[in-house]
Amino acid sequence: MSDSIIKIENLHKSYINGKNSLHVLKGIDIDIKEGEMISIMGSSGSGKSTLLNILGILDSYDEGAYYLNDIVIRKMSEKKAARFRNKYIGFIFQSFNLISFKTALENVALPLYYQNVKRKKRNALALEYLDRMGLKEWANHLPSELSGGQKQRVAIARALISNPKIILADEPTGALDTTTSYEVMDILHEVNKTGITVIIVTHENDIAGRTERIIRLKDGIIESSDYAITETEDSTVVL
Amino acid sequence: MLDFLEEIFSTLKQNKLRAVMTGFSVSWGIFMLIILLGSGKGLENGMEHNFAGSVKNSIWVYSGRTSEAHDGLKAGRRIKFTNEDYDLLKRKLSGIDNISGRLYLYDNLTVSYKKDYATYEVTCVMPQYSKIEVMNFTKGRFIDHLDFKKFRKVVVVSQPVVDILMKKESNPVGKYIKLGGIPFKIVGVFEDPEDAKSKKIYIPLSTGQKVFNGGNRIRNLAMSTKATTVAENKEIEKQLRNILARRHRFSPEDKKAIFVNNTLEHFKQAQGAFAGIKGFIWIIGIMTIIAGIVGVSNIMIILVKERTKEIGIRKAIGASPASVIRLILYESVLITGIAGILGLLLGMGLLFIVDKVIAKMIEGGADQMNYIFNHPQADFNIAITATLILIFAGLIAGYVPAKRAAAIKPIEALHDE
Numbered sequence: 001m002s003d004s005i006i007k008i009e010n011l012h013k014s015y016i017n018g019k020n021s022l023h024v025l026k027g028i029d030i031d032i033k034e035g036e037m038i039s040i041m042g043s044s045g046s047g048k049s050t051l052l053n054i055l056g057i058l059d060s061y062d063e064g065a066y067y068l069n070d071i072v073i074r075k076m077s078e079k080k081a082a083r084f085r086n087k088y089i090g091f092i093f094q095s096f097n098l099i100s101f102k103t104a105l106e107n108v109a110l111p112l113y114y115q116n117v118k119r120k121k122r123n124a125l126a127l128e129y130l131d132r133m134g135l136k137e138w139a140n141h142l143p144s145e146l147s148g149g150q151k152q153r154v155a156i157a158r159a160l161i162s163n164p165k166i167i168l169a170d171e172p173t174g175a176l177d178t179t180t181s182y183e184v185m186d187i188l189h190e191v192n193k194t195g196i197t198v199i200i201v202t203h204e205n206d207i208a209g210r211t212e213r214i215i216r217l218k219d220g221i222i223e224s225s226d227y228a229i230t231e232t233e234d235s236t237v238v239l
Numbered sequence: 240m241l242d243f244l245e246e247i248f249s250t251l252k253q254n255k256l257r258a259v260m261t262g263f264s265v266s267w268g269i270f271m272l273i274i275l276l277g278s279g280k281g282l283e284n285g286m287e288h289n290f291a292g293s294v295k296n297s298i299w300v301y302s303g304r305t306s307e308a309h310d311g312l313k314a315g316r317r318i319k320f321t322n323e324d325y326d327l328l329k330r331k332l333s334g335i336d337n338i339s340g341r342l343y344l345y346d347n348l349t350v351s352y353k354k355d356y357a358t359y360e361v362t363c364v365m366p367q368y369s370k371i372e373v374m375n376f377t378k379g380r381f382i383d384h385l386d387f388k389k390f391r392k393v394v395v396v397s398q399p400v401v402d403i404l405m406k407k408e409s410n411p412v413g414k415y416i417k418l419g420g421i422p423f424k425i426v427g428v429f430e431d432p433e434d435a436k437s438k439k440i441y442i443p444l445s446t447g448q449k450v451f452n453g454g455n456r457i458r459n460l461a462m463s464t465k466a467t468t469v470a471e472n473k474e475i476e477k478q479l480r481n482i483l484a485r486r487h488r489f490s491p492e493d494k495k496a497i498f499v500n501n502t503l504e505h506f507k508q509a510q511g512a513f514a515g516i517k518g519f520i521w522i523i524g525i526m527t528i529i530a531g532i533v534g535v536s537n538i539m540i541i542l543v544k545e546r547t548k549e550i551g552i553r554k555a556i557g558a559s560p561a562s563v564i565r566l567i568l569y570e571s572v573l574i575t576g577i578a579g580i581l582g583l584l585l586g587m588g589l590l591f592i593v594d595k596v597i598a599k600m601i602e603g604g605a606d607q608m609n610y611i612f613n614h615p616q617a618d619f620n621i622a623i624t625a626t627l628i629l630i631f632a633g634l635i636a637g638y639v640p641a642k643r644a645a646a647i648k649p650i651e652a653l654h655d656e
Contacts, residue, residue, distance in 0.1 A: 058555065058650045078645075079559040086557025097552045097653055101253045114557040119242055158556065 005069055005165055005197045006032040006055065012063035013050055024050045025061070026220035032199070034165070037192045039200045039208035042217035049170070051217065052201050056089055056168050057081045069165060086114055090159025090196075094171035096151040098143040104130060104154045105139040111162040122161075129157040133187065149180035156187055160196075167191060169200045173207055185210050247570050250546075261538045262578025265632070268531035269579045269625055272524030273586025277593075279520045281615030283513045288433070288613060290506050296467070297371050298476060299500040300460040300483075306495035310488045318487050318496050320457040322448075325365075331482050334465050334475045337367035340444055340457035344419075350440065352404040352416045359400065361418055361440045363447025371461045379412040379427030386426070387443045392450070394423035397439040398430050418442070421450060464503070472503040528628065531575075532636045539571050539640035543647075550644050551652020560645040567644045571637025572630055579629035590615050 013025040024047045032038060042048040053059035054066065057073060058081075066073045068088060076084075091097075098107045105126050112122035130139050133153040143151055152172060159167055169188065173181035185207060192198045200211060208214045216223040251258050302318040325340045332338075342363040350359050369381040377398065386393045394416065401411050408414060415422040423442060431437045447453055466472040476499050480491050489496040543550070550563055558566075593615055601613075 053650050056555070058648075078554075079561065082554060082557050082559040085555065091555050093653060095653075097548070097555075099549050099552060102249065106249075110553070111556045113242065113246070114553075114559075114562065119245070162557065 003033050004031050004067070005034040005036075006030065006199075007067040008064065009066075010064040011051075011054065011061050011066065013047075013054065013059075013061045024220055025054075027064070028217075028220075028222055030215065030222070030225070032197060034197055035192070035195050036213065037189070037198045037200075037211045038213045038215060039202055039211040040215045040217065041201075041203060041205075041208050042223075043203070045219075046217040047220045048201050048217050052168060052170055052199075055166075055199065056091060057084050082114075086111060086162055088165045090162065090164040090167045092152070092155050092159050092167060092169040092172045094174035096143070096148075096155045096175075098151055098154055098158075100143055103140050103142055104135060104146065107143070107154055108157045108161055111158060115162065125161060126157070129161050130154070133157045147180075148176050149183055152176065152180075152184050153187065156184070156191070160191065164196065166197045166199060169198065171202055172200060173202065173204065181207065243565070243569065244573075246566065247573055250566075250570065251573070257538065257542075258574055261535050262574050262581070264534040265528070265531040265575045265578040265629070266582035266585070268524070268528035269582035269629065270586045271527045272520075272625060273583060273621070274589060275520040275524050276517075276621055277586070277590040277615040278612075279513070279517050281593075281612040282516070284613040284615075285611045286509050286513060290502065290509075295506045296465075296472060296503040297461060297463045298472065298479065298502070300462075300479065301498040301500070302459065303495050303498055305489045305493055307490055307493050309490040309493065312488055316489070318483075318489065320460060322455040322457060324483065324486065325457060325460065327486060328460065328462070328479065328482060332462075332475065332479055334471065334478075336463045336465050337370040338460065338462040339365035339368035339371060340460055341368070342444055342447055342453055342456060342458045344447060344451050344453075348419045350400070350404065350416060350418055352414070355404045357403060359438055359440055361442060361447070363444040363451075363453070364441050365444050368441070368461065371463045373432050374429040375432055376427055376429045378410065379425070381427055381429075382441060382443050387445050390446045390449050391443065392421065392423045392446055393426045393443065394418065395427040395429065395441045396425060397437060398428055399436055399438045400440060401428055403438070419451070466503060469501075469504050469507045472501055476501055525628075528632060532632045535571060535575055535633070535636035536639055539567065539637055540643065543567060543640045543644045546644070547647055547652045550647050551649040554647065554649040555653060563647075564641040564645045567641035568634060568637040571640070572633030575629050575633035575636060576626075579632075580626065583625055 008028055008030040011025050011028040012023070015022045015024060028051065040048050040051065050059065054061050057068075057076075060075050068084070073084070085091075098104075099110070102110070105123060108129055109119075109122040109126035112125065117125075127136065127139055130136050133156060135150060135153055135157070138146060138150060138154075143154070146154065152175075156167075167188070172188070173184055176184060181204075188198050188200070189210070198211075200207065202208050213225065213227050215225045300320075302320050305312070305314050305316045305318065308314050320340070322340065325338065328335070329338055344361040344363065348358060348361050349356050350361070351357075364382070366382050366384050366387050374381065374395075374397075379395075381395055382393060385391070396411075396416075401408070404416065405411050405414065411425050411428055414425050416425060417423070418440070431439060444457070448455060464472055464475050466475060477491075479499065480497070483489075483497055484491040484493070487496070550558075550566075553563065553566075554560075597613060597615075
């Protein structure tokens with residue numbers, strides 16, 4: 001067993017739209033070790049969202065291979081995909097994607113509902129995770145009553161509650177101001193320290209600069225995959 | 240399971256008005272179905288009440304006048320029945336269970352008990368008669384073969400006769416009442432299921448013919464047949480006409496020489512008509528429910544569209560397509576189920592009230608209601624059927640929306656800002 005949590009070899013993906021075929025990913029190789037904190041950068045149309053969707057088993061790929069925790073992820077039934085997502089992956093989105101009519105607590109507990117955890121137990125666990133995010137007092141508030149930073153922290157708690165191996169964050173700070181963005185990044189660092197692999201898709205250099213490694217995509221291929229030299233407060237660092 | 244309901248209720252609570260409006264169409268459908276079925280049953284009960292007095296496969300034969308010349312005899316001849324007709328039919332007519340001759344002793348007969356008296360029609364019959372006309376005996380028995388053979392002066396009366404003439408007697412059986420001055424012993428008291436107020440008095444035909452100078456005359460004949468279908472009963476009727484036509488020398492085609500009343504035919508005709516009405520009612524009811532189903536389905540489709548994002552989130556965090564289908568399907572079943580049961584209860588409640596009101600009216604003397612509309616109830620089986628239809632309806636209503644929900648791709652749902 002290797003220490004790679006995610007291994008991608010020569011990944012291709014095209015979208016067929018009528019007669020036009022759009023080749024989005026043109027042979028990508030990535031090896032992500034367990035416990036890494038990585039950012040994926042690239043301009044729009046570079047294929048970073050597609051890559052994230054494939055990593056999150058939300059989308060399939062055409063060619064190549066994708067190993068998640070040494071298990072090959074090939075085209076699979078939706079049911080199986082749902083189980084994999086539930087077990088291995090926690091999602092964080094730019095627009096938070098909390099269910100609007102459920103309280104913070106219920107939102108956090110939802111993944112456990114799909115694992116058939118008893119209500120009492122999952123609510124207790126959800127409260128614990130909210131407490132870790134410093135949101136215990138907000139447990140019974142609806143998302144509409146929370147600030148952006150609070151919402152994202154609820155979303156992080158929800159991503160963490162199923163004890164995933166990987167956190168996939170799609171522009172997690174895209175809708176937040178700088179201060180809150182850093183707060184969220186701090187939390188993700190904390191999460192990473194517990195051994196969970198964190199993958200962030202972002203187009204903000206300073207956010208990417210706070211991760212250990214930056215993978216840059218351009219036109220469907222990897223342009224560079226560099227380890228950060230230092231963590232600096234200067235957000236203009238170019239790697 | 241409880242968890243699951245909780246999950247559904249939390250979404251239903253989201254939009255109470257919509258849930259109520261959606262449910263209303265289904266409630267209304269079931270309400271109408273129950274009311275229609277109940278009313279149909281009420282009419283049918285009224286119809287059946289009309290037939291309650293005699294067994295349903297009976298034939299009644301009345302004598303008339305010939306309307307055409309036949310066998311060298313002129314038209315307009317009066318046909319008269321005697322004991323010989325009875326004997327002949329009993330011997331020759333097949334398919335007969337019970338047969339009885341009847342003779343009426345007309346109005347002027349004074350019936351008295353001690354100092355009370357009244358005038359009633361007295362009917363002379365044979366022992367088998369109790370198997371042709373339905374009588375519910377509360378005390379004693381009907382005329383038996385020994386009474387008949389030995390010309391006994393015994394009498395059977397309906398309850399109202401006792402109520403009027405023998406108010407003080409706790410047990411009238413064994414007491415003597417006078418018919419035209421001649422004492423007859425009461426052997427039985429009965430209730431008439433067709434008309435609880437009818438005043439009827441029966442004595443043995445043999446006694447009647449002897450005591451009241453009837454000779455061997457019979458006024459008409461009543462019989463019950465073994466037939467179960469109208470065709471069989473019709474065949475018996477034809478045979479009967481032929482036998483009597485030969486004996487009395489009238490044309491078998493002469494419909495006025497004798498009159499035959501075939502209750503099975505009437506009953507089946509009425510039954511057929513009501514089966515038609517019933518079928519019609521079911522069709523209307525089911526159409527109404529279908530309209531409800533389409534309404535629910537429509538609203539569920541809109542609902543799924545509105546909830547695309549939520550369903551996408553659920554799928555991203557581990558909801559399987561099956562669980563999404565269940566979520567929508569059960570919601571639909573829950574709405575239709577609860578709404579339907581509400582409509583069911585309302586419908587049943589209304590029928591119950593109407594039933595009570597009619598019972599009051601009948602008690603208050605509106606006797607004719609018995610024959611028109613009585614006990615309008617949608618029975619338990621219908622309620623069960625309706626409930627099953629509802630669950631089925633909910634499943635159908637939810638199917639298309641659920642399929643759509645399950646097909647939602649989380650990526651598209653989530654990137655759809």
